Each structure stands twice: as structure tokens, then as C-alpha cells.
Amino acid sequence: MxxxxxxxxxxxxxxxxxxxxxxxxxxxxxxxxxxxxxxxxxxxxxxxxxxxxxxxxxxxxxxxxxxxxxxxxxxxxxxxxxxxxxxxxxxxSTHPLELVEQAAVALAREHPGLLIETKRGSLALHYRQAPALEALCVATMQAAVEQSPGLTLLRGKMVVEAKPGGxxxxxxxxxxxxxxxxxxxxxxxxxxxxxxxxxxxxxxxxxxxxxxxxxxxxxxxxxxxxxxxxxxxxxxxxxxxxxxxxxx
Known part of the structure; x- marks a missing residue:
């Protein structure tokens, strides 16, 4: 159809x-x-x-x-x-992203192929230029989100994102x-x-x-x-x- x-x-x-x-x-x-x-x-x-x-x-x-x-x-x-x-x-409503941002920035400093995208109430970590880092990106972001009340982790195509849970x-x-x-x-x-x-x-x-x-x-x-x-x-x-x- x-x-x-x-x-x-x-x-x-x-x-x-x-x-x-x-x-x-x-x-x-x-x-x-x-x-x-x-x-x-x-x-x-x-x-x-x-x-x-x-x-x-x-x-x-x-x-x-x-x-x-x-x-x-x-x-x-x-x-x-x-x-x-x-x-x-x-x-x-948005929730504090400080811990997520700190974790993402630290990881991106170690791996220049990573890209951080900051939005209102959300932060995305793109690994399209470094696909081998997928597991590390997901684990790093997940650990930070678990310490950040009100946030949830969302996985997409070559990206992992912390966003408001609602x-x-x-x-x-x-x-x-x-x-x-x-x-x-x-x-x-x-x-x-x-x-x-x-x-x-x-x-x-x-x-x-x-x-x-x-x-x-x-x-x-x-x-x-x-x-x-x-x-x-x-x-x-x-x-x-x-x-x-x-x-x-």
C-alpha cells in the first residue's frame, strides 16, 4: 500500500x-x-x-x-x-544536566571523534565518527543519568541522549x-x-x-x-x- x-x-x-x-x-x-x-x-x-x-x-x-x-x-x-x-x-520541566555534561565532556576529550550536542534540558553524545566507542558512550552516559534525578537515557542511531523523563x-x-x-x-x-x-x-x-x-x-x-x-x-x-x- x-x-x-x-x-x-x-x-x-x-x-x-x-x-x-x-x-x-x-x-x-x-x-x-x-x-x-x-x-x-x-x-x-x-x-x-x-x-x-x-x-x-x-x-x-x-x-x-x-x-x-x-x-x-x-x-x-x-x-x-x-x-x-x-x-x-x-x-x-527540565532537570540538572551537570553530571551528564561532565561525563560527556571528559569522554570527548579522550576521544576527539565524539560530538556533544547540548539542547534545552537534554544532552546528546554522537559517536557516528567513532562507532567502535558505542558501548563506552552508552555506559558512560547511563552511569551519569542514573545519578541525575528526572533524566532518562535514550538511544538512537549512533547517538545516546539524556533527556527529561516525561x-x-x-x-x-x-x-x-x-x-x-x-x-x-x-x-x-x-x-x-x-x-x-x-x-x-x-x-x-x-x-x-x-x-x-x-x-x-x-x-x-x-x-x-x-x-x-x-x-x-x-x-x-x-x-x-x-x-x-x-x-x-
Whole structure:
């Protein structure tokens, strides 16, 4: 079943960012947004009556900068911050990161291939340039998180992140689904990482559909090969709706 068959005006579309609508880059700041993607997202927003949101591990301000001039509803830092369709921003409580930061900085000093990314209430340690250090990164961050009340450890593709325990992509989607224009629609969430699995579970529990981009075990009901295939299918779905609308 293609997105052209799935995507209907009654859907609410939730999209992860890195590895989903855009290709993963060696460093977070090196990601590139294909020019046609902005037009596609704007058309999707119009087609779905505004019910399109980005659900990302990145902060809201980073997604806004990458999608400029487009400004969509957003959940950033895995749901720790969320901007609704009306522009209102909800911020979850944060917790001290000092011990996590100290541990990550000490490790990065010993291993220059590691990259630390600091966000509001969250700290990510990327080891994409040093994959052999995965076990050490996970153990170091886990030990620091266990000494930091209110934080939880989240593992992703070549990254391990300390974040507020109350934040998750699933909870962010649930919050959107209680608000217009998302309320009453069938939720569709598309993501690529283990951090997106809770989002897949959430939308499917709500009667919607999860779609996994790329390899790996998943609870999602459907899979796409890579971000390029997703972008192609989104464009094809829009084209099919345009043709269908013109013929009625």
C-alpha cells in the first residue's frame, strides 16, 4: 500500500526529521534540506487542513531554521518542547544536566571523534565518527543519568541522549491529537529510528498507522527504503489527490 492510497484529507501527518524526510548527515549541522521538500510540506499542510507536524529530537529553533520560511507545528527535543498549530509553545520541566555534561565532556576529550550536542534540558553524545566507542558512550552516559534525578537515557542511531523523563514522541503526538486541527483525525507517523518506536505504537493504538524508514526491527505496520523514497511517495500522493480533485 502506497502513501497515495493511505493519505486522505482526514489524516493527521506526523513526521520525524533526520533520517526520515532528510538524509542523515555526518554531523547534525551538516544536514541538507532538498529544495522541493519545502514545497511538498507546504502542499501537505494545505491538503490536510494544517494537520502536519514535525516530531524531532532537534530543538524547535533548529527545525524552523532548516525549513525556513515554512513554519509548522513542532515537537522538539523528543517532546520536551512543543509548538501547537496556533503558535503556543509548551515546555516540559527540565532537570540538572551537570553530571551528564561532565561525563560527556571528559569522554570527548579522550576521544576527539565524539560530538556533544547540548539542547534545552537534554544532552546528546554522537559517536557516528567513532562507532567502535558505542558501548563506552552508552555506559558512560547511563552511569551519569542514573545519578541525575528526572533524566532518562535514550538511544538512537549512533547517538545516546539524556533527556527529561516525561518527554517522548508518543506523548507529543497524543498532545497534538487533543488539539485542532489534529483532533478527530486518523494519525500517521513516519520515522526512522528506535526513538520513533513509541510514536509508532502511539498512533497505532489510536487507530492510525506507523511507517518505518530504513532497516531495523519495528512495530510499524509499513516500511519505506529511505528518505528519498518517502519524499517521492509524498509527492506522488499529492499528485494523485490533485488529479483526483481535478477530475471530479
Amino acid at each position: 502506497t502513501l497515495a492510497e493511505i493519505l486522505a484529507p482526514t489524516c493527521a501527518l506526523f513526521l520525524d526529521f533526520d533520517g526520515t524526510v532528510v538524509d542523515i548527515a555526518p554531523q547534525p549541522e551538516a544536514v541538507r534540506v532538498p529544495a522541493p521538500l519545502l514545497d511538498t510540506l507546504a502542499m501537505l499542510r494545505d491538503y490536510l487542513g494544517g494537520a502536519v507536524a514535525v516530531i524531532s529530537g532537534r530543538p524547535i529553533e533548529q527545525i524552523d531554521a532548516l525549513l525556513e520560511p515554512l513554519k509548522l507545528p513542532l515537537a522538539g527535543v523528543h517532546g520536551a518542547e512543543r509548538r501547537g498549530a496556533g503558535g503556543e509553545v509548551t515546555l516540559l 518527554a517522548s514522541k508518543g506523548r507529543a503526538i497524543e498532545a497534538f491529537m487533543k488539539e485542532p486541527p489534529f483532533a478527530g483525525r486518523v494519525p500517521l507517523f513516519i520515522g526512522d529510528d528506535v526513538t520513533d518506536e513509541v510514536g509508532f505504537s502511539t498512533v497505532q493504538r489510536l487507530g492510525g498507522l506507523g511507517i518505518k524508514v530504513g532497516d531495523g526491527h519495528t512495530v510499524a505496520w509499513r516500511r519505506l527504503r529511505d528518505p528519498a523514497q518517502l519524499r517521492d511517495e509524498l509527492r506522488a500522493a499529492l499528485a494523485a489527490r490533485t488529479i483526483s480533485g481535478a477530475s471530479t
